[in-house]
Amino acid sequence: MSEPIVTFQDVHKSFGDVKVLKGIDLEVKPAEKIAIIGPSGSGKTTIIRMLMTLEEPTAGDIIVDGNNLWKMEKNGKTVDANDKHLRAIRGDIGMVFQHFNLFPHMTILENCMTAIIHVKGENKEKAKKHSIEMLEKVGLGDKLDNYPSQLSGGQKQRVAMARALVMRPKVMLFDEVTSALDPELVGEVLEVIRGIAKDGEMAMILVTHEMDFALDVADKVLFLDEGVIAEQGSASQVIEHSKNERLQSFLKRFRS
Amino acid sequence: MITISAISEIFPVLMQGIKITVTVLLASIVCGYLFAFIAGFCRLSNNVILRKFTGLYVEVFRGTSLIVQLFWLYYALPILFGIDLGSDFWAGVLAISLNYGAYMSEIVRGSILSVSKGQTEAATALNMSSFQRMRLVIFPQAVRMMLPEFGNYLIQMLKATSLVSLIGMTDILYYGDILRSSNLSQAPTVYLLVLVFYFILALPLIFLTRKMESISKKGVASE
Ligand SMILES: Nc1ncnc2c1ncn2[C@@H]1O[C@H](COP(=O)(O)OP(=O)(O)OP(=O)(O)O)[C@@H](O)[C@H]1O
Ligand SMILES: [Mg+2]
Numbered sequence: 146m147s148e149p150i151v152t153f154q155d156v157h158k159s160f161g162d163v164k165v166l167k168g169i170d171l172e173v174k175p176a177e178k179i180a181i182i183g184p185s186g187s188g189k190t191t192i193i194r195m196l197m198t199l200e201e202p203t204a205g206d207i208i209v210d211g212n213n214l215w216k217m218e219k220n221g222k223t224v225d226a227n228d229k230h231l232r233a234i235r236g237d238i239g240m241v242f243q244h245f246n247l248f249p250h251m252t253i254l255e256n257c258m259t260a261i262i263h264v265k266g267e268n269k270e271k272a273k274k275h276s277i278e279m280l281e282k283v284g285l286g287d288k289l290d291n292y293p294s295q296l297s298g299g300q301k302q303r304v305a306m307a308r309a310l311v312m313r314p315k316v317m318l319f320d321e322v323t324s325a326l327d328p329e330l331v332g333e334v335l336e337v338i339r340g341i342a343k344d345g346e347m348a349m350i351l352v353t354h355e356m357d358f359a360l361d362v363a364d365k366v367l368f369l370d371e372g373v374i375a376e377q378g379s380a381s382q383v384i385e386h387s388k389n390e391r392l393q394s395f396l397k398r399f400r401s
Numbered sequence: 402m403i404t405i406s407a408i409s410e411i412f413p414v415l416m417q418g419i420k421i422t423v424t425v426l427l428a429s430i431v432c433g434y435l436f437a438f439i440a441g442f443c444r445l446s447n448n449v450i451l452r453k454f455t456g457l458y459v460e461v462f463r464g465t466s467l468i469v470q471l472f473w474l475y476y477a478l479p480i481l482f483g484i485d486l487g488s489d490f491w492a493g494v495l496a497i498s499l500n501y502g503a504y505m506s507e508i509v510r511g512s513i514l515s516v517s518k519g520q521t522e523a524a525t526a527l528n529m530s531s532f533q534r535m536r537l538v539i540f541p542q543a544v545r546m547m548l549p550e551f552g553n554y555l556i557q558m559l560k561a562t563s564l565v566s567l568i569g570m571t572d573i574l575y576y577g578d579i580l581r582s583s584n585l586s587q588a589p590t591v592y593l594l595v596l597v598f599y600f601i602l603a604l605p606l607i608f609l610t611r612k613m614e615s616i617s618k619k620g621v622a623s624e
Contacts (some may be wrong), residue, residue: 176583197522197525197526197528198525199522199525223446228530228531232528232530235525235528236528238526239526239527240526242519242522242523242526244519246517246519246520246522246523247523248520248523248524248538249542250541250545259526259527260524260529260560263529263533263537264528264529305523308527309526309527312527312528319560335410399501
């Protein structure tokens with residue numbers, strides 16, 4: 146087996162006195178698709194926000210492609226990562242947010258190409274070409290010059306995915322990307338994610354409440370409960386055959 | 402009485418003051434915005450000393466009157482510290498721009514802070530540096546919020562320029578006062594024309610303010 150692209154080693158996170166994550170161990174292999182399920186407040190978002198460098202762990206290590214994300218060596222000592230260190234590793238990771246977070250002052254095309262130009266240093270022509278290709282892939286080739294405010298929620302979320310994908314991350318994080326959408330728009334977004342998942346090479350971590358979707362795309366499902374991984378295994382093991390009582394009662398709420 | 406002959410007599414005299422009023426205004430606008438941005442960013446800096454120091458500047462200049470600040474810069478500074486600003490022009494411009502810069506720095510700061518946290522996070526997720534996040538994502542959105550308020554301050558700065566007549570600068574109001582003191586019965590006509598002059602000068606600023614408001618609404622309806 147190949148080396149994991151992401152490893153969590155006994156990761157803890159507290160907000161003030163509140164212990165949110167109490168020792169998370171996790172391995173993500175390249176191209177592996179992992180779904181995280183669990184009740185509200187169990188810490189799902191916090192896990193992927195730490196990987197995206199939006200939240201700093203209280204204890205433990207997060208290793209990305211062999212590099213310790215939140216720690217670095219300085220004069221032979223291990224110290225907290227600075228911005229430069231984070232920036233060197235962060236390029237491997239991309240994220241899609243629950244509330245899209247598109248840049249409202251930019252057109253759809255600009256939303257996609259700004260970071261490839263300024264962060265990856267691609268020239269404008271290439272950046273534009275890649276962005277258009279990616280927007281066509283998510284079915285928005287005809288909206289290039291529109292502003293986010295002119296799109297539906299489902300379209301916005303597809304732009305957000307194109308914007309993240311065009312950066313070619315090795316790991317993509319999805320935080321309940323359909324839960325802010327009207328029910329009739331959920332399908333089109335899940336369809337795009339399925340497409341990305343089938344493409345292969347990128348690892349994905351999906352926080353989701355869509356159990357059928359998790360069964361369909363995830364190689365592995367984690368059930369997070371009160372800050373620990375209470376159950377993990379293949380999608381069918383966890384979602385269909387688990388004996389864990391809390392997991393079963395959690396699942397019941399989605400199977401009505 | 403307000404008569405045509407009086408008006409034709411007064412008009413050319415007041416015209417002489419326009420140049421000073423307009424140059425003081427333009428210089429105050431440029432310097433005022435400059436101070437606003439510098440102070441606004443300093444107040445958001447990670448450096449505590451810088452933050453506290455600019456905070457003090459803002460509170461002092463907002464908390465005291467513009468006339469007193471003007472007199473300080475013009476009369477007190479040279480005597481107390483031997484700092485001579487070189488001319489009444491710079492004393493006037495500095496007083497107005499430091500005063501309005503203090504007010505407008507709060508707009509700069511508030512607008513930047515009010516860009517939602519999700520924008521910074523999305524920019525971080527795209528691996529932008531902190532400078533790129535500000536330049537490409539936060540600042541362009543914040544500026545759109547600043548524009549309408551900045552427009553309102555343009556007109557206020559125009560009105561404030563009339564204070565420079567108090568340190569002997571020959572602006573519109575200065576000539577108005579001269580006319581009035583030479584012939585008190587003309588006072589109503591004089592000050593009517595002074596009002597008209599200021600209003601005409603305000604018109605392009607009002608137009609600009611409208612323009613700024615409409616720019617700020619374009620493109621950035623809520624997300
Ligand atoms: N910035 C923060 N400050 C304080 N508490 C926080 C912060 N972020 C999250 N929390 C708390 O941490 C806990 C876990 O939050 P998290 O968002 O990770 O849960 P979640 O599993 O994603 O829940 P949901 O399904 O509702 O999105 C919650 O109790 C939340 O209130
Ligand atoms: Mg969440």
